[in-house]
Amino acid sequence: MIKFSRIVDSLPESTPFVGPETQQRQRQTQFVARLGANENVFGPSPEVLKEVEKATSDIWMYADPENFDLKEAIATHHGLNIENIVVGEGIDGLLGYLCRLFVEPGVNVVTSKGAYPTFNYHVLGFGGELKVVPYKNDFEDIEGLVCEAKRCEGSIIYLANPDNPMGTFHSGSVIEDMVSNLPAGTLLCLDEAYSEFAIKGDLPKIDPNNTQVVRFRTFSKAYGLAGARVGYAIGPSKIIKAFDKIRNHFGVNIIAQRAAKVALEDQKYLLSVTNSVAHAKREIEKIVKNCGLEVIPSATNFVAVDCGRGRDFAFKVLDELIKQDIFVRMPSVEPLNRCIRISVGKQKELTLLRNILPEVVKRCSN
Numbered sequence: 001m002i003k004f005s006r007i008v009d010s011l012p013e014s015t016p017f018v019g020p021e022t023q024q025r026q027r028q029t030q031f032v033a034r035l036g037a038n039e040n041v042f043g044p045s046p047e048v049l050k051e052v053e054k055a056t057s058d059i060w061m062y063a064d065p066e067n068f069d070l071k072e073a074i075a076t077h078h079g080l081n082i083e084n085i086v087v088g089e090g091i092d093g094l095l096g097y098l099c100r101l102f103v104e105p106g107v108n109v110v111t112s113k114g115a116y117p118t119f120n121y122h123v124l125g126f127g128g129e130l131k132v133v134p135y136k137n138d139f140e141d142i143e144g145l146v147c148e149a150k151r152c153e154g155s156i157i158y159l160a161n162p163d164n165p166m167g168t169f170h171s172g173s174v175i176e177d178m179v180s181n182l183p184a185g186t187l188l189c190l191d192e193a194y195s196e197f198a199i200k201g202d203l204p205k206i207d208p209n210n211t212q213v214v215r216f217r218t219f220s221k222a223y224g225l226a227g228a229r230v231g232y233a234i235g236p237s238k239i240i241k242a243f244d245k246i247r248n249h250f251g252v253n254i255i256a257q258r259a260a261k262v263a264l265e266d267q268k269y270l271l272s273v274t275n276s277v278a279h280a281k282r283e284i285e286k287i288v289k290n291c292g293l294e295v296i297p298s299a300t301n302f303v304a305v306d307c308g309r310g311r312d313f314a315f316k317v318l319d320e321l322i323k324q325d326i327f328v329r330m331p332s333v334e335p336l337n338r339c340i341r342i343s344v345g346k347q348k349e350l351t352l353l354r355n356i357l358p359e360v361v362k363r364c365s366n
């Protein structure tokens with residue numbers, strides 16, 4: 001048989017993580033609450049759903065490969081130039097493109113130990129070497145990341161802010177300081193998948209033409225379009241232009257392009273979602289505290305629940321919840337894996353959690 005490339009040969013068989021659908025097939029039962037993937041249970045704006053319906057009749061067409069209308073809407077929304085924006089198949093897709101632009105064998109890339117695994121997956125896929133920095137008190141360690149990038153001459157630092165899986169958030173001034181302290185040869189890959197849930201004035205102000213930063217945003221979380229696969233990156237035109245060399249020509253489908261544009265235009269709905277999410281997080285906190293567990297303050301649409309007794313106990317709680325058909329996830333490494341991660345749900349899911357969690361915790365404690 002023809003040999004796989006050396007990079008592919010070196011890769012593990014697995015994808016970044018196992019989907020809830022796989023788990024449902026394995027367990028031969030459906031989840032009753034889907035609280036593990038940080039999806040937006042409130043869904044997109046009704047205006048978006050109308051647009052999706054309209055767009056379906058044009059499904060026979062190739063969409064605009066340049067995503068022009070959507071890029072223009074994004075530029076207007078942020079007060080940026082269209083040259084500073086690239087649209088792609090969600091942040092996940094764009095992270096892959098970023099790695100393709102900068103990562104090859106011999107290139108070091110810095111991230112936090114236990115941070116978003118899909119980024120790592122792409123780095124390894126292009127033959128890069130991951131250098132990991134531990135979290136500090138459940139926050140990604142900004143100073144540690146910059147230090148490590150200096151030490152190993154890292155090409156990229158990956159930082160999710162707000163963070164996944166812990167939900168913690170560094171305020172704008174901290175990130176602005178980080179940007180001004182980056183080593184000359186390092187690019188900051190700033191994943192802001194949850195930015196809409198943070199307080200707007202707290203997001204960092206970064207010159208879009210700064211050649212050391214690319215920021216990533218998505219329609220999957222606050223805008224409720226995870227299944228559509230659409231996101232964007234903001235960065236200097238030189239880097240943004242390079243994405244055009246390598247991106248899938250028709251990567252973003254016609255429904256996603258149109259839905260995302262309408263989603264962006266309905267900021268009133270977005271506000272109602274972020275308010276509902278804030279309310280639900282307070283509910284989850286009450287439920288969790290009632291069971292004698294603690295939450296980690298979250299700037300996202302999920303809550304990391306500190307189960308307080310190490311990995312085995314957290315895993316038991318997670319496993320029991322899954323046995324009750326509640327889909328949740330947990331961080332993969334020490335010391336984050338003393339936590340489980342619960343995404344925001346609607347009343348129905350919160351009620352389930354309120355009824356089930358106390359029993360589960362009790363059972364796991366014995």
Ligand SMILES: *Cc1c(COP(=O)(O)O)cnc(C)c1O
Pocket residue numbers: 038089090091092093116160163164191193217218219220221226229230231
């Ligand atoms: C959910 C998530 C993503 C995925 O975003 P898509 O646009 O759906 O690909 C990226 N980064 C982080 C940190 C996430 O939690």
